[in-house]
Each structure stands twice: as C-alpha cells, then as structure tokens.
Amino acid sequence: MIDERQTMYKPLVPYGPVRLLGAYPQRQEGFFMQRIPFLGGRITPTQLRRIVELAEEFTGGTPLHITTRQDIELHNIAEADVAGVQAALAEIGISTFGACGDFVRNITVCPCCGFDPEAVEMTPLAEQVRDAVLSAAGTLDLPRKFKISFTGCGGTGARPYLQDLGFAAQSPESIRVIGAGSLGPRPQPGIVLYESIRPEEAAPLVFAALEVFAEHGDRENRRTARLRHIRQRMGNVPFKALLNDAFERHKARLPQKPVPLSFGQAGYQKRLTLQTLGGDITCKQAMMLANLADGQTVQMRINLWHGIDLYSRVPFNLPPSLHPLTHRPRIVACPGNSTCTRGLADCRAAAEVMAETLAQRGKTDLTVGISGCPNNCALSVVCDVGLVGRVKTMDGVRQEAFDVYTGGGSGGDERLAQRKDTVAAADLKNYFAQS
Numbered sequence: 001m002i003d004e005r006q007t008m009y010k011p012l013v014p015y016g017p018v019r020l021l022g023a024y025p026q027r028q029e030g031f032f033m034q035r036i037p038f039l040g041g042r043i044t045p046t047q048l049r050r051i052v053e054l055a056e057e058f059t060g061g062t063p064l065h066i067t068t069r070q071d072i073e074l075h076n077i078a079e080a081d082v083a084g085v086q087a088a089l090a091e092i093g094i095s096t097f098g099a100c101g102d103f104v105r106n107i108t109v110c111p112c113c114g115f116d117p118e119a120v121e122m123t124p125l126a127e128q129v130r131d132a133v134l135s136a137a138g139t140l141d142l143p144r145k146f147k148i149s150f151t152g153c154g155g156t157g158a159r160p161y162l163q164d165l166g167f168a169a170q171s172p173e174s175i176r177v178i179g180a181g182s183l184g185p186r187p188q189p190g191i192v193l194y195e196s197i198r199p200e201e202a203a204p205l206v207f208a209a210l211e212v213f214a215e216h217g218d219r220e221n222r223r224t225a226r227l228r229h230i231r232q233r234m235g236n237v238p239f240k241a242l243l244n245d246a247f248e249r250h251k252a253r254l255p256q257k258p259v260p261l262s263f264g265q266a267g268y269q270k271r272l273t274l275q276t277l278g279g280d281i282t283c284k285q286a287m288m289l290a291n292l293a294d295g296q297t298v299q300m301r302i303n304l305w306h307g308i309d310l311y312s313r314v315p316f317n318l319p320p321s322l323h324p325l326t327h328r329p330r331i332v333a334c335p336g337n338s339t340c341t342r343g344l345a346d347c348r349a350a351a352e353v354m355a356e357t358l359a360q361r362g363k364t365d366l367t368v369g370i371s372g373c374p375n376n377c378a379l380s381v382v383c384d385v386g387l388v389g390r391v392k393t394m395d396g397v398r399q400e401a402f403d404v405y406t407g408g409g410s411g412g413d414e415r416l417a418q419r420k421d422t423v424a425a426a427d428l429k430n431y432f433a434q435s
Helices: 045-058 079-091 123-134 199-216 227-234 236-253 283-296 320-325 347-360 425-434
Strands: 023-025 031-037 064-066 071-078 148-151 165-171 174-179 191-197 269-275 299-302 307-312 330-333 367-371 385-394 397-406 418-424
Touching (some): 031 079, 045 064, 045 071, 045 283, 123 148, 123 199, 165 199, 174 199, 191 199, 191 236, 199 227, 227 236, 283 299, 283 307, 283 320, 330 347, 347 367, 347 385, 347 425, 385 418, 397 425, 418 425
Parallel strands (some): 148 165, 330 367, 367 385
Antiparallel strands (some): 064 071, 174 191, 269 307, 299 307, 385 397
C-alpha cells in the first residue's frame, strides 16, 4: 500500500523545514523571501490588503512580487520576522506549506475558469487534488519539486506542456493529461500521457505520478531529479507503462469521489489586465487595487504572466494610480541577482530597458521572458523573446550578458524558443532598437 512506501512518505512535522513553508534565503545574508500561494490565483481584497500591510511592516515597503505560478512574494524579510509573517498569513486563511522546497507546488488554474462560459471551470477539481495531497498520511518525500496545472480553455491556458502533470479539459466529463515536462537549463516539453480521463480519476493519477517520482527520481543529482528525467532515462513507452500500472493501483485504492464540472458562469467579463513590469507592484498600487475590488465587486485573478486579471459584471473606473499598469507588453522577469542567490544578471534593469524599447517601437503585443540564470524561471524559452542571464567575457571584459531566444510558444504546445544571439546587458537597448 502507498502508506507503507517510506520512499514516498515521511512523518509530517508541524512547522517543517523553512523552505517547505515558502521561505527562501536571499543573496543578502539574514534576509528571506516569503512565497505566498493562491490556488488558481484566487485572492480576496482582505488578503491582498493584509499582505500589503505585512510588506510595509516587515520589508520596508518593498514592492510585492507576482510570480508566474499565481503566487505573491514578499522580499527583504529579516530572518527573525519570518515566523511572524507566516503566522499573520495563517490568520487570514493562507497556508504557505509547500510553496517552496521538494513538494507539490502551488496548483495553477487558468484565470478564465469560472468566468468564461466556453471554458470548463476546473477549480473544484484543483481543490480536490490539493486537499488530497495535503491530507495524505504524511508529507511527500520527493526528490524535487512537482508542478500541476489545470486548464479549462482548450489546453493552452495553464501551460500544460511545462508541468509534471497538466490537466486540460476537453469537456466537463473528459480531461486530456499532458505531463513529464519542465524548464530548467535543458528544457523539455511534456508528452500526452492520456487522451482522456474522467475528473474523478485526477487524484489517483496524481498519486500514481508521485509514487513513480518518489521511487525512480534521482536523489543524487538535483539537476536530473524531475519527473521528466525519469521519462528521458526510460523512454516514453516504458515510462507511460510504469505510470499506468501505478494509476490502476491507485484507482483501486482511492475512493473516486465524483467532481461535477461545469462551464463558467455568464455575466462576468474580463475588463482588463494589470500588467506589472517584471512582476513588481508597489504597496500603494496593491492597496489601491484591494480597495477597488472591495468597493466595486471586482474579482481578482493572479494570472500566469506577472499580471492580475480583473473581472466584473459591470464596467468600473480604474484609479489613476493603476493606469500605468494597463496597455503594456507582457514582460516576465525573475528577481535575478538583486535578491536570488543563483541570479547571474540584473533582470529588473533588463525589464525596464525592454519595456522602454518596445514602447518606443510600438510592440506592445509581445511576451518577453527574462531569466537571471539558465534555470529559466521566467519562462524565457516559451516567450516571443527570451533573455537568459549569464556572465561572459566580451570585448575582453567579464560582464553580465543575456542569451537571446526567439520563437517560443506559450507552454500550451511543444514549441520551445531557439537561441539566436548573446548580448551584453549594457547593449540590450541598442540591440533591440535595431532588431
């Protein structure tokens, strides 16, 4: 039985390792980043308002950072304050367990779910899977992180090809499963694992994949420790056979609770997207947004591209302080070497350069991903333009540079961008002004 597989389970420690609770050390000694997950990007005005208050109290008003997995990060928290921040989040119903570390990360859902009458509302299924994982006999002892997404709008919305398991609804009764893909220094898109499963089979499949991952994942080399590396070592056919054997066992073991799915409700419309530059939104802007959503019945959804989608039944007036976040290109950027211990380049500075250059050229319809290192945290290889940070000797000088990638898809298919050039960080503006 799965409960007896000690390679997969270990006793749950109430407070757990720091990283399992979403706190990660920064480059600056003694300071931490706290990641705050929101399943499907669903955040209430009360939660956002409290997060702003915590940022002002514990980070000196450092901007909130919106991730590409529907989280919010607080940066520059002193080590002594981390536990207090986590306790304050718990008071407003937010658990940070699993936000970092070798665990099932925040489950993403395409933000249109629940609002688009042509998209299947996948949130109830995502919640069932999350609850099943968290209520297991113990914490999953995995070799590495594990990412799950749910897409209700045709298979592309939540980037299923970049997940360990991506569930893409074909109808309320049929779900296509894509998986064993990931980014990193050598990105690899996932493959179709099942053309169709029923919604109630999603949780058993998740536990089957976790079992395969725990038993066959590489625990010696973290660079080859994702689920897709097992597939690459075995080959697609043997991997799928192994997964299916585990799937059949878990279907027999786990009670398959019906999860009635339906299409989104009519009436709500996406009025606009607040597009941050590299994921950062100031405390003032975030508080203004919380007040707007509270006062005008606006529904907020953190999307998967550093933005926040706003839905409402009737139009509303946007406060002037939020106008700069509208009608701008999607520029995704990790923190880079400003705070991340692995960052090789200044992604925030590069994001500002790209925003200015694209605006001058009228190219506001592009998606740009700027990663500070080859780990590809900013989705660089699935954007129209991708920049991947490195340090290189150019013209006899050791300096920050970016590999330039073009032609990526959105993670909704198998397309990955191809490297085109390497440009010194100081030359980005001139390079893109001419290309």
